[in-house]
Amino acid sequence: MSTDSAPAAQEPDREPDQGPDLADVPPGLAALFVAFARMSLAGFGGVLVFARHAIVEQHRWMTADEFNETFALCHFLPGPNIVNLSMVFGARLRGLAGGVAAFAGLLLPPTLIMTVLAIIYAHFGDLDVLRRSLGGISCAAVGLLIAVVLRMMTPLFKRIDVVALILMLGVFLAIGVLRLPLQAVLLVAVPVSIGATYFLRRKVAA
Template sequence: MQHDPSATPRRNISKAELFFGFLKIGLLGFGGVAPWARHIIVEERRWLSDREFAEILGIGQVLPGPNTINAAVIIGDRNQGIVGVLLCLLGQMAMPLVIVTLLAVVYDRVAAIPEVGAALIGAAAASAGLVLGTALKMIRNIRPTPLSYAIGAAGFAAIGLLRWPLVPVVLVLVPTAIAATWWERRK
């Protein structure tokens, strides 16, 4: 990662801070964890700058598995090694596991009620709004280059408009983005 002048100063985050930070992310992460992860990691705890968070989330996006889980692994490893990784993962997954298990029991009893279906559609719309709002906030703070916008637009067009499969699009766009960014910074 390139040095970001607006980056937060590096400090070693304690094991307890990692666990409770990611516990809070997991507890609040309904409708998508990324908006809450960004809020807690960047704004509240100031562990990373927006650029650093975007870079880690980007790495997490191209790796197998959920991007915020991958980010937890990276952040935990950087600060407390394997113990930090385990604490971040446990923190992020503990409360969702408990809550989802309880919700599954309740949903099993009320799934046939039409209002429940309508409420789930509304929750999905709210979740999409959270993701879009977080993306716009990150764009405002990291100020992408025109090349970054072009790559993002290509991804949106390929997946959102043309409905091409995700894996081939990622396999083409990631190396293209890396090469284009390298070429752009070389100038």
């Protein structure tokens, strides 16, 4: 009996955070510019939320783990994290030209818009309704930031990576609660993180 009519086995649904099928062909320079321009134009309250959504979930240019690792690297580079991310991400896919394209897409549109808004604010900044509007926008920005932080933590919880969670909690307590200097905490946390990762991988390989 022919098996052509047998229903094909359905593949289980896979969430983007669980390992998406990455794009086979890296995006071109124009695609990088447009993608980061759209992120910057949509990024009210911070571009990180929209950058992760576009890179991991929409275009699937990175897995959730790769995005977390790249963003972590950008924390140790001078300058704003999201600007560093655009350069590192673009260069990773298309070399130096890709980094420049992503960087330009991220900064050019908001720079033009903010120049116009600065001129307007200089004339109407004392209006009470404008101040209240900015206060509401700041609350929404905090909510968006908390949401993306929780999304970035999801892979750690799914893997039950106890060591990573302990290190993350330790850094949070040191900086957020004890108010220790960021540079001093990083000087301790980075070697400890690298050492713990190296030791665990050697243990697994053995």
